[in-house]
Amino acid sequence: MVTLGGHIKETGSTTKTKTGGWRTFKPVIHMDKCVDCGCCWIFCPDMSILRKDGEYSVDLEYCKGCGICSRECPTGAIEMVLEEK
Amino acid sequence: MATDVIHGSKAVAEAVKLCDVDVIAAYPITPQTRISESLAKFAATGAIRAEYIKVESEHSAMSACIGASATGARTFTATSSQGLAYMFELLFVASGMRLPIVMANANRALSAPLNIWNDQQDSVSARDCGWIQIYVETNQEALDSVIQAYRISENHEILIPSMVCLDGYVLTHTMEPVDIPEQDLIEKYLPPFKPALSLDPDSPITLGAFANPSTYMEFRYEQQKAIERSFKAIEAAGKEYGKLTGREYGLLEEYNLDDAEIVLITMGSLAGTVKETLASLNDRRIGLLRVRAFRPFPKDDVRRLLKDVDKVAVIEKDISVGLGEGALFSEIKSSLYGLDSQPSMAGFIAGLGGRDVTPEDIAGVVKKVEKGFEGTGWVGLK
Ligand code: SF4
Ligand code: SF4
Numbered sequence: 001m002v003t004l005g006g007h008i009k010e011t012g013s014t015t016k017t018k019t020g021g022w023r024t025f026k027p028v029i030h031m032d033k034c035v036d037c038g039c040c041w042i043f044c045p046d047m048s049i050l051r052k053d054g055e056y057s058v059d060l061e062y063c064k065g066c067g068i069c070s071r072e073c074p075t076g077a078i079e080m081v082l083e084e085k
Numbered sequence: 086m087a088t089d090v091i092h093g094s095k096a097v098a099e100a101v102k103l104c105d106v107d108v109i110a111a112y113p114i115t116p117q118t119r120i121s122e123s124l125a126k127f128a129a130t131g132a133i134r135a136e137y138i139k140v141e142s143e144h145s146a147m148s149a150c151i152g153a154s155a156t157g158a159r160t161f162t163a164t165s166s167q168g169l170a171y172m173f174e175l176l177f178v179a180s181g182m183r184l185p186i187v188m189a190n191a192n193r194a195l196s197a198p199l200n201i202w203n204d205q206q207d208s209v210s211a212r213d214c215g216w217i218q219i220y221v222e223t224n225q226e227a228l229d230s231v232i233q234a235y236r237i238s239e240n241h242e243i244l245i246p247s248m249v250c251l252d253g254y255v256l257t258h259t260m261e262p263v264d265i266p267e268q269d270l271i272e273k274y275l276p277p278f279k280p281a282l283s284l285d286p287d288s289p290i291t292l293g294a295f296a297n298p299s300t301y302m303e304f305r306y307e308q309q310k311a312i313e314r315s316f317k318a319i320e321a322a323g324k325e326y327g328k329l330t331g332r333e334y335g336l337l338e339e340y341n342l343d344d345a346e347i348v349l350i351t352m353g354s355l356a357g358t359v360k361e362t363l364a365s366l367n368d369r370r371i372g373l374l375r376v377r378a379f380r381p382f383p384k385d386d387v388r389r390l391l392k393d394v395d396k397v398a399v400i401e402k403d404i405s406v407g408l409g410e411g412a413l414f415s416e417i418k419s420s421l422y423g424l425d426s427q428p429s430m431a432g433f434i435a436g437l438g439g440r441d442v443t444p445e446d447i448a449g450v451v452k453k454v455e456k457g458f459e460g461t462g463w464v465g466l467k
Pocket of ligand 2: 033036039040056077
């Protein structure tokens, strides 16, 4: 359907489009080095760092592999690893 | 109404002030700088209540305008030449998202070689971006056109951004007497902006997201239909403005066309030089058709006005390199396509990179065309 300027009224349409496939490197979090500062969670532009009770993981369905989390992590806990299929 | 003797740049800034704009995002570039400086000063001294966003580039200026306009703010920006080129991808985003942004473009040549003087290559090259383009002849018209542009663009039947093009230096840096309408008059003419869509955290929408091959073409078709509706809106806005100020505007300006056998065609301030020349030639057989709206292009009116004319000569400050003629000449030819008896047609490229186009040059064009010249020519080429 053609809407004015291509606007979409229903929210959350991005949940239907997984964008993780663009990645070349994926972040791997080494929890033994993590100090729970939350920097990766704050800086990730795609809200792909998942935080629960001090545990961190990556939502690889949306992570684009930009490496910002790894760059911002003060303890070097996030390693960018080449994706191999 | 107060008359002031001001530069074209100041005339544009005064218009923006009268339009009670919410957000201005601009990056200075010669010869537009005085527009952004005047507006920044207005904002700093509280003469306008607009938020003035200082950006690091024209790409960001247009991006900021897009974001602001999407929240329902009346927005303005101004640029020129390289700056307009740097905005290029955002020009499509603004028009595709159907945001009624208004921009002034101080027409200037493009690099390389670096040249800061006037021609119209910059905005003519942006003709397919889905914006309305108005080319003005005088500082007064620059002021009047910015005001009209908001009324046209913000019309919910249209929602297409507008570019008001004024010749760099020839207008931006030249003093002319300009009537500045009273604020309450413009408030009557231009009601507050009512956005058709706006970003609101309480009822979120997505703008300009994504269209795959099954819908993209239809969006472009809708844009075309909308800009076609602006023919009437541009005329109506010009007429209504005339009622309030005594200065009426349309898509085209006809000058001395009643008995004209030869019609010169041009855009922008060069029309003033042509009028001067025609006045001194004092020949009823020679007239001028000034194209004010280059987008949408008033093909049907051009065809109606030129169909019984003997000779047509376009003089313009741009060239489509590789085609060897200016864009206006191409449009005029395409407007006259298929007429039973076509006028003979000549297209002249003039004034590139600020080379002066004199009344003698115009008289030379008339002479050439009278002698039967057809096709493309250059004026003042060394
Ligand atoms: S690589 Fe980029 S997108 Fe992926 S989690 Fe880190 S910051 Fe987010
Ligand atoms: S930035 Fe590093 S240390 Fe901080 S929470 Fe993320 S992984 Fe842990």
